[in-house]
Amino acid sequence: MSDSKLAIKVDHTRCQGHARCLQEAPEVFGYTDDTNQAFVLPGADLAAHRAAIDVAIGACPECAISWDQG
């Protein structure tokens, strides 16, 4: 996967709002209090935070985060 194609997604049917992703990669994930769900910050530099994103993916108890292969 080339960096220009990098994308991640949060599956909102799975996300339960634990916010572990925000702890691991605060530059990438935001949080919506209304729904208690995480989202990917618009414009986040995914390539720069690739390692932290992988940690966040592993830390999510609901397996809600994944690299989006398009």
Ligand code: SF4
């Ligand atoms: S750690 Fe997983 S379940 Fe928790 S807010 Fe992040 S994406 Fe949602």
